[in-house]
Amino acid sequence: MAAGNYKVPPPFDKKKSYESWKNEVEIWGLVTDLEEKKKALAVALSLKGRAMDSALEIAAEYLNDDEGMNILLTKLDGVFLKEENDRQYEAYTEFDRIARENGVSMVDYIVEFERRYNRIRKFKMELPDASAAFDTVNHQILLSSLEGMGVSGSALSLFASYLTGRSYQVTWRGATRIAACLADISKWMTTHHLKLNLDKTELLFLPGKGCPHRDLSITIDDTVVTPTRTARNLGVTLDDQLSFSANISSVTRSCRFLLYNIRRICPFLTDETAQVLIQALVISHLDYCNSLLAGVPASAIRPLELVQKAAARLVFNRPKFSHTTSFLRSLHWLPVRARIQFKTLVLAYRAVKGTAPSYLQAMVKPYIPARPLRSAASGRLVARSLRGPGGRSTRSRLFSVLAPQWWNELPTDVRTAESLPIFRRRLKTHLFRKCYPEPST
Missing domain, CATH: 1.10.1200 (Non-ribosomal Peptide Synthetase Peptidyl Carrier Protein; Chain A)
Known part of the structure; x- marks a missing residue:
């Protein structure tokens, strides 16, 4: 902005950030001698490109008003400023990842440290006491x-x-709180003529990244409960790393045992009866809570795929090493990985339609473009970034990341299905054609 020329607002270009330009405009608004209602018009006419398109969406009579500047800046904020929580997260992540690289002087490192620190202080975020952390x-x-x-x-x-x-030490009062909570539960159950089975009570500690395994124990009713590597809840075996390897092993063993018993009575069953029996006992077991396996490596779910192939061979009474693709296609069975994707996308559909639990609805957000576009009616979701403090391998397993990613890859007619039964039918057809493409003639 040229000195003395206070009628011309500062230009908005790619050389400066939106926040810097907004600060300049606010200063310009204090020193310019233009009428209050003319300021927004002057700023709107000085804009270019995307900013100009956004400004033109506002009616001229609203800009030619004493509140015109506030209306214009609010509109531009919705286009160029990220949500406050996302900006705070980016500021904290940038500060958390600071490291002195090779060739960077200590002075430059301190300057960069102060810049990132001042950025998080702008959001009124407080860091932990450094002296306490040092201890x-x-x-x-x-x-x-x-x-x-x-x-x-x-x-x-x-x-x-x-x-x-x-010396140094780390004290944790979580064990005391858990013990007090269990004591209250035990007291309530005793009052209602029930008994807490401490022999089946399990303590599973989930350490953070780089966190050493803590030697914890909880004492309740003279019984000591120590942490375990795995714990079973609602039929799912959880491990302390949330890799679900123990659950996959457990499901594989159970399904193998079921297939062994079914094979022994297969000579007395028709093909149709064998198929119904295997689908009811084995395939349903593979599908139970399989959305928890979304994003796990292909090598991890390999045992489940082998079980499904063995089940297909048993239905058709084929040898152990026969090829199974044609069997699976004939049975209309999706592969295990596609079944996991199917269950995850069904949950995403329910979240979009508002019929899923509130915590799932909060993880997906419909995509709303900044200006009217044809994509606004395509039913897409906002795709979350894969970058984060957990790293790519961890964040890519999150429902809030995988569900929008897989959802946006679906055809429009699948995403915009009118009801859940129609969505499930179209989704299975899409995945089936994707997994078993028609042979080219």
Whole structure:
């Protein structure tokens, strides 16, 4: 903005961020001698490209008003500013990932640290007390990290001498709270002539990334409950890493045992009866809570695929190593990975239509373009970023990431189905054609 030329608003171009331009416009609004109702018109006429398109969506009589500037900036905020929570998350993630790279001087590193720190302070985020965190850090890890960052010589010796002879500890009151909660449950059950079965009570500790396994125990009614690597809940075996490898192994063993017993009575069954029996006992077992396996590696669900192929061979009474693609197509069975995708997308459809639990509805968000487009009626969802503190391998298993990604890949007629039965029918047809394409002639 040229000095003394306060009638011309500052230009908005790609060289500056929207926030910087907005601050300049607000300053310009304080020093310009234009009438209050003319300011929004002047700013709108100075815009270009996407900003101009957004401004033109506002009627001229609204811009030519004392509140015109507020209306215009509010409109542009909806286009160029991300949601407050997303901006806070980005600021925290940027600060959390700060590291001194090779070739970066300490002065430049401190400047970058202050810039990122000031950015999170702008959102009124408070960091934990550094002194308290220092008291709980492993001293050997701290010294190794400092040495890896380039701290050496007398500086490293100073830290080492300070830490020599000092101890550290981490206390956790969660065990006390859990014990108190279980005590209240046990008391309530006793009052209602029930008894808490402590022999079947399991404690599963889910450590965070890089968190050591804590030696926890809970005492309730003179019984000590210690953590286990796996715990069973509603028929699903959970492990402390949430890899579901233990659950896959358990399902595989159960299905193999069922197939073994069915094979023994197959000579007395018709093909149709064998198919119904296997679908009811084996395939339904494979499908139970299979949406939990969304995003797991293909190697992890390989045992389940082998069970499904063995079930298809048993229906048609085929040898052990016979090819099964034609059998699965004839039975109209989707492969295991497609069945997982089917169940996840059904949950996504219910979330979009508002019939799923509220916590699932909060994980998906309909895509609404900034301006009227044909894609507004296509039923797409907002795709979440795969980047995050959990890393790609962890975040890519989230329902909030996978469901929109798979949903947006569906044809429009599937996404816009009028009811759940129609959606399920169209979805299975789409996945079936995708998994078993028609042979080219």
